[in-house]
Amino acid sequence: MGFLAQRNILAVEEMDRPDCDPERLERTYAQFGLVNAVVAGWRRLYRRDLLPRFSPTGSTTLLDIGCGGGDVARSLARWAARDGLELRIMATDPDPRALAFALAQPSLPGLEFRPALSSELVAEGFTADLVISNHVLHHLPGPALQALMADSEALATRFALHNDLQRSPVAYALFSAGTLPFFHRSFIRADGLTSLRRSYTTAELRQLVRPGWRVRPGALFRNLLSYDASGYDAHRSAGHDRGA
Numbered sequence: 001m002g003f004l005a006q007r008n009i010l011a012v013e014e015m016d017r018p019d020c021d022p023e024r025l026e027r028t029y030a031q032f033g034l035v036n037a038v039v040a041g042w043r044r045l046y047r048r049d050l051l052p053r054f055s056p057t058g059s060t061t062l063l064d065i066g067c068g069g070g071d072v073a074r075s076l077a078r079w080a081a082r083d084g085l086e087l088r089i090m091a092t093d094p095d096p097r098a099l100a101f102a103l104a105q106p107s108l109p110g111l112e113f114r115p116a117l118s119s120e121l122v123a124e125g126f127t128a129d130l131v132i133s134n135h136v137l138h139h140l141p142g143p144a145l146q147a148l149m150a151d152s153e154a155l156a157t158r159f160a161l162h163n164d165l166q167r168s169p170v171a172y173a174l175f176s177a178g179t180l181p182f183f184h185r186s187f188i189r190a191d192g193l194t195s196l197r198r199s200y201t202t203a204e205l206r207q208l209v210r211p212g213w214r215v216r217p218g219a220l221f222r223n224l225l226s227y228d229a230s231g232y233d234a235h236r237s238a239g240h241d242r243g244a
Contacts, residue, residue: 004167004168004197007197007198007199007200008194009141009198012194013190013191013195014187014190014191014194015191020187023185024185024186024187025186026101027186028186028188029069029101029102030069030101030186031183032068032071032188033069033071033074036134036135037075039220040072040134041220042076042134043075043079045161045163045218046079050130050159050161051083052232053130053158053159059086059088059110060088060129061087061090061128061129061130062076062087062128062129062132063090063092063121063126063128063155063156064092064132064133065092065131065152066092066094066133066136067091067098067113068093068095068098068102068135069101070091070113073089073091073111073113074111077089077108077110078108081108081109086110089111089112090112090114090126091111091112091113091114092114092115092116092121093113093116094115094116099114099115118151127154127155127157128155129156130158131152131155131156131159132160132162133162133163133164134163135163135164136148136164137164137199137200137223138199139198142208145208146208146210149210149213149227150210152227153212153227156227156229157229158228159226159227159228159229159230160226160229161224161226162224162226163222163224163225164199164225165195165199165221165222166200166218166221167196167197167198167201168196168221171196171221172197175189176193200223202216205223205225209225212227212228213225213226214226214228214233
């Protein structure tokens with residue numbers, strides 16, 4: 001069997017260990033903004049997948065599940081503000097260390113952080129127009145992944161988008177070589193390689209999705225798992241079919 005032919009579900013990221021070095025963890029959270037800006041592609045996803053679903057006249061709400069240090073939520077808040085749009089973001093994470101880092105950063109209008117699991121938000125009756133996550137899927141075994149999809153269906157009134165790594169020997173080699181000169185005082189390189197070993201292939205995700213969900217490969221070895229609750233995608237497809 002070839003390298004990375006199967007998910008390594010037993011591998012543990014260093015930053016997920018409760019006794020990991022707190023200084024290295026702090027630097028890891030601080031460096032996520034740079035790493036995600038390079039590899040996660042949220043600027044493109046914001047323009048292509050999220051922005052068309054914003055309210056044209058009022059505020060739009062967004063839930064970021066498993067927000068970590070909050071860099072993706074902060075980027076989305078800044079982009080919406082620059083576009084003159086009102087976006088209210090609730091960013092959640094069950095790890096108090098992640099939330100402590102996020103809350104220590106300068107505040108941004110419309111951005112809140114709180115400790116919560118998606119299942120707890122569903123139990124509260126919480127909803128948001130848009131639901132996202134970044135680098136959460138590879139942490140989840142199949143049943144937990146399907147539970148996240150079910151929670152997202154209950155939470156999202158318009159659209160859910162989960163963006164994660166796609167397991168690939170090429171992605172592993174590129175990330176290993178590209179990060180080798182950097183990140184020696186954080187967990188970025190080691191945990192990134194562990195995350196790739198734990199991540200799903202596109203075919204594996206397609207075997208697990210619930211009805212109504214779509215899996216597509218993204219740029220730079222990404223998996224995009226999405227759910228259209230509003231019918232926007234179907235309407236857009238029909239328009240394309242008519243030549244609109």
